[in-house]
Amino acid sequence: MVAALLSSILKLLEIIAAEEAKQRGTLVGDVAEEFTMLSNKLKDIIDVLEDADKKMSTDREYIRGPMDKLTDAAYDLVDVLDEWITTLRINGVGKTSNLKAKVGSYVTHFFHTDQVVTPGDLAFKLKGINHSLNLMDMAVGTVSVNLGVRFKMRYSRFLTHTTDVSVSELVGRDKVIQDIVRTVLYWSTEEGRKLVKTICVVGMGGLGKTTVAEQVYSEVRSHFHNGIWVCVSDVFDEKKVAKAIIAQVERVAVDSLDSFPLVTLHERIRRSVSGNKFFLVLDDVCTNDMRHWEAVIQNFEHGAQGTFYGMGVEARWDLEDFGRRISKKCKGLPLAAKTLGGLLRVKSSREGWETILNTEIWALDTAHQKDFVSLLLSYYDLPLPLKQCFKYCAVFPEDFEYDGETIIYHWMAQRYLGWDNDKDLELKGREYISYLAACSFFQDFLPDTDSLKSTWKMHDIMHDFAEFLMNNDEIVIEVMNPGGNSMIDLSATKARYLTALIPEGCCLPTSIYGAEKLHSLVIISGENAITNEAVQIIFNQAKRLRLVDFGCHNALVDTIPKEIGNLIHLSHINLSGSKIKELPRSLFELPNLQYLNLDNCESLENLPDEIGNLINLRHINFSGSKIKGLPGSLCKLHNLRYLNLNNCKALEDLPNQIGKLIKLIHLGTLHCDRLACYPKSARRLTNLRQLHGIVLRADRDDPKEFALGDLENLDHLRELSMVLKGNAVNERELKRAKFENKTHLKEIKVE
Incomplete structure (x- = not known):
């Protein structure tokens, strides 16, 4: 973990250097040289510590002390650099001095000065960081490391599962079976060609062809993403074969595929095996008509190459x-x-x-x-x-x-x-x-x-292996305090990640000692497990939190305390299922917030204009709330990718400026019964992948309302569900929508 943390520090220094240069015009003289020296030193330490991770497995007790100190120092340094970047970015966009003061407090503490450290005090900060790295370098020198071999993997594939067939014992065909197995596993292919390799086992009935195939299948199955076994029988029914293949690859019932035409089934096969290695057995084939074979095999041409592709x-x-x-x-x-x-x-x-x-x-x-x-x-x-x-x-x-x-x-x-x-x-x-x-x-x-x-x-x-690697950086604890209060004591640990499991009838303690350094707090609980008092105390204690995930069913929480504004590192907050009625102003001063989940917060009715301050927000979920509309300032969130308003029964309109959210990938307004229309500007959301519950005019091109033809440039769509207005579908609008260009589209639903 230390090497990864120092790699993060290296990246943070690069970001700081770029931001400082941007605000100052350039990095000059000693400052630029200092940055270079720090970067080189970090790279050297990282090289050693990547191998120290391996050494931890054998000499864990011998190097645990130095490694723990290194880890703790690295976490602290990540925190201060994160705040430094936040300070620079706030300064760059002219945020309020109140927020600047909050951000500067920890930076000041780290550099042991009573003065507020401003972005201009660059040389002073670099000396502090250099001092920290020198201490790390000394600690690294106490760790004896035998350098091992490093590899870099350069591949990506998907893992899937299929059902195995039974294997019968076969005597006297060992050489035949092993020849086929070697041919399957070691088959060479010319570079650059994607050929589906085929082996035919032929002979009269009763010779054991199926049994040979079963033995081969059993031996090679583990080398492939998909193993598929289809019994063809006397008549080669293309649709039956296609359904059998899909049923095994996608693990669905064959009957559920009855209504699909053959062309759709073939398309599903192509999608299912694309980029994967597959082993297909067509058993009991009684036809030699190549047209049947070609109809099946063309669906498999985009599979992955074998394990030893290109080798003799x-x-x-x-x-x-x-x-x-x-x-x-x-x-x-x-x-x-x-x-x-x-x-x-x-x-x-x-x-x-x-x-x-x-x-x-x-x-x-x-x-x-x-x-x-x-x-x-x-x-x-x-x-x-x-x-x-x-x-x-x-x-x-x-x-x-x-x-x-x-x-x-x-x-x-x-x-x-x-x-x-x-x-x-x-x-x-x-x-x-x-x-x-x-x-x-x-x-x-x-x-x-x-x-x-x-x-x-x-x-x-x-x-267990992941916990072994974490080496006490995380703690998963079960809170058992039925009918009373208790506390969690982390003071003797170096934990940065806390997960509390709270069974029914118990509550999150109001006191977590040693929470000051926590980066992550995850609560997995039943209903009424988190009180407003506990949340307030936690937000006062754990000011370095990046993530707060209170899961769902925490119906006892009805207020987000203003102390949330202290969490200037906070990137992720999940308060789904709570009874909050409004959001505090301090929430909208969080400069690093990316994820805000208020799913199923049924009492939430209003969103303030300040939501537009969350310029780094990427994901908002207000599904199931009582909000009637979105403030126009929300359209300032130029980094927003995901906006979920499903089941907002009171939602009546969307802001006219919604077209400014050009990075939006997902927009959901399913079951928003009062939503009369989408604004015309939504046609500019050309990055959308999922568009659920869009209300549009189908009978004409309206100057204000989103119409069917306004889908014309939304060519990245994969899923589309529409609520059509009007008593007919206008042929001109349908043509203008250009559905023929939407080649990624997998699903359309229409009301």
Whole structure:
């Protein structure tokens, strides 16, 4: 974790240098030289500490003291640099002096001065940072590290599951089966060509063709994302075959596909296997009509290449001995073999596999005690940002059902996806999820049309592994205080991430000792578990919080205390299900807020104009509230990507300036029964991917109201649900909408 933190510090220094140069015109003389020196020193320390992470597995007690001090100092430095950046940006846009004073307080404390440190005191600050890095450098010098081998993985794939077929014992066909298995796994393909490889097993009935196929299927299935087995029988029914393929890949009932035409079924197959490796068995095929085969095979041309793509047969066979010896080290653990297989896939050379076989990590006593050796090999191979993202999953309890929206916005709050708010961080988060799934760190995916809503779980062993890596940076605690109060004491720990599990009948304590350094507070509870008093005290104590997630059903909370304005680092707040009636003005002074979830806050009626101050806000969810309209100032939120107003029964209109939200990807107004129309300016929202519940005129091109034809430039849409006004669909408007250009569109619903 220390290397990742120092990598964040390096990035923060780059941002500060750019912002200082922007406001000053340039960085001159000693200042520019100081920045260069700090950057170089950080890079050297990071190189050493990446390997110190590995050393922690063997000599954990020997280096724990220095590493803990390094971690603590790095966290403090991240906090102060974060505040420095906030100060610079507030200064750049001319925010109120009240907010500037709040931001400057911790910076002043860090640099041990009674004077408010202004953005201009650059040389003074750099000396303080340099002093901190010198102390870190000395601590690093006490850590003995044997440098290991580093790899960088450069692939991304999705993990899916299918049902296995039964395997019968077969005698006398071993050589045939092994020849087919080798052909399947080691098949060479010309570079740049995407050919679907085919093997035909032919012969008269009763020779054992199906049994051979079952044996091959059983041996190679684990090497593919999708294993598909379809019994064709006498008549080659293309629709029946297509439905059987989809049912296995998407894990749906065959009957649910009856109403779809063949062309739609083929399109679903193409989407399902795109970018994936698949192994398809068509059993009991009695036709030699190539037209049937071509109709099926064209849907598979966009699958991924095999594991040893581009290698010759002899080179691949040369790896077999190493593979068998490595597999023995997994000691029969399927999860270990599966995770390590992802690593071997991209190290497909004799030297790469030999290095993995001989790495000293196999000898680590601590890791062996917990069966983590093979997991460590795959973990160390992850790029640095993904290491942070995986370890962070330990803040959730075992058996937690993760979803894309929750985990991505949690990662964003901790800055694991970067510091540039202009970039599509949500897309980067989806890529990270796919990467970790490809390495088998996540499992049991349930896909959704909106990838942010896809869910998955983490194996218990993998969750234990994440906690092992966190090394006491996080604490998951169950609060048991039925009928009375209690306290949480973190003062003896270095924890930055606290998750409190509160069963029915218990409440969050009003006192959390040692909360001053917390970055994350997650509450998983039943109803009435969080009081207004507890929230107020927490916001007074934990001023470095980046994330506050109170989950849902916390109906006892009816007020957000004004003390929330103290949390100048806060990026993420989830108060869904609370009874709040209004939002405090201090909430709209939070300069770093990106995520605001007030889903199912049924008593919330008004939004103040100050909401336009939250210029970094990316995600707002007011679903189920009683708000009647949105203030025009909301349209100043030029970074907004997600706006959910579903089930706002009292909502009557949207601001005319809504077209200014040009980065908006998701807009939802489903079941907003009083919403009479969308403003015309909404046609400028050309980045929209999901547009749910849009009210539009279908009978004419209205000068003020959004009409059907105004969809013409919304070509990125993937999901669209419309409420049509008028007694007919105007043919000219339908033509102007240009649906033929909306090639990403998967779903349309019309009322």
